Every structure is written in structure tokens, then in C-alpha cells.
Amino acid sequence: MIQRIQTIYLLIAFITTGILPFVFPLWADVSGKDYFFMKNMAYVVLFGLSTTLTVFSITSYKKRQTQFVIGRLNIISNLILLGLFVYRSLNLSGETSVSEKGIGMFLPIVSIVFLALANKAIKKDEDLVKSVDRLR
Template structure:
């Protein structure tokens, strides 16, 4: 289980979504204080759901098809989260101090890249198993 590269990718995606979102602000308010994900329930829920999906997918190593589907659902969830961030950044007017964006808005992009790499590795494993089954 842990010797597979997709497990490492999924573990990194879970770490980025679950832990890093607590430390990196996704924006700044009028006073210049950081806005963190744990203060906004919807964003925090998306992050925790993404981390949980990644962790569940790690333990489904025997069922590669379901693992692949969970990876796709997780990618979709991160795209929705990215869409929320883009919507918020576009609706904030540029004339106020509130328009400061934080580095935390890049977390869904990093998570998407890691999940795509994990899905490619899962697909490679599935193709390898199918090719071995053909030889029997």
C-alpha cells in the first residue's frame, strides 16, 4: 500500500487540503489580518471533504476502479472550491483594501495536480494488472 506512488500523491493531497489550509490565509481583510479557512465553514468543509476523500482513497488500494472514481470526485470538489475562490476574488472591488488575495487560494490547484498524478498512477496500475491477466 505505502510503496505505491499514488499513495504518496494521495497522502500529499490530503496533507495539503487538510493541514496547509489551516496555516495559509486565502485573503486579507480591511485591517490586514489573514482570512483563514477555518473561519469560513463552507471553505473549511470543502477542504476537509477533500482531505477525507484522499485518505479514504488511500485505503481502497485493492479496489482500483473505486479509488480512481474517488480521485475524480475529489478533483471535481477542488475545482468547485477553486471556482468559489475565483468568484470571491472577482466580486471584491479593486478600490478597497479587501482585494488582497492570499497564497491559500493556490491550495486547490496544488491538490488538483497531485490528484491527477495519483489518478495517472492508478490507471497505470490497472493497465498493468489487465496486461498480466491477458498473459494467463
């Protein structure tokens, strides 16, 4: 159902991956110019995949098992995105002064937390339905 707690968690994950990357820069280079995710195609694809999976998970609320699997795939895509951010931040070849990390680099972490909470709530609902089915 739409009014369940996992839908709230999924909506927060949607906002984190679908709206906030347009607002917060990933980092600022030496000249102070902000670097948004739209400048790198891999970041665009992974943020778009995560947003699409979140929307699909919200709309498939009747199929809890499918929703759970989509949540896990979404967590994996966010981990890949986070890995790319860490690789980029540690691979600063030729830069004499360190660039500032932006809050946008932490958006996948927030999304992973809320996706894990949503998966926990989905699992709890699935266990509740199975326990009721045993009583019949």
C-alpha cells in the same frame, strides 16, 4: 499497495487540503487581518470533504477502480472550492482598495495536480494488471 507512487501523491494532496489550510491564510483584507478558511462554512465543508476523500482513497489501495473514482470526485470537489475562491476574489463589492490574495487560495490547484498524477499512476497500475491477466 501502500508503497506505490500514487500513495505518495495522495499523501501530498492530503497535506495540501488537510494541514496547510490551517497554516496559510486565504487572503488578507484591507486592514491586514488574515482570513482563514474556518470563517466560512462552505470552505470548511469542501476542505473537509477533500481531506476525507483523500484518506479514503489511500486506504482503499486494493480496489484500484474505486480509488480512481474517488480521485475524480476529489478533483471535482477541489474545482468547486477553487471556483468559490475565484468568485470571492472577483466579487469585491464596496471595497475601495484591493485585498491581498494569500497562498491558501492556490492550495486547491496544488491538490488537483497531485490528484491527477495519482489517478494517472492508478490507471497505469490497472492497465498493467489487465495486461498480465490477458497472458494467463
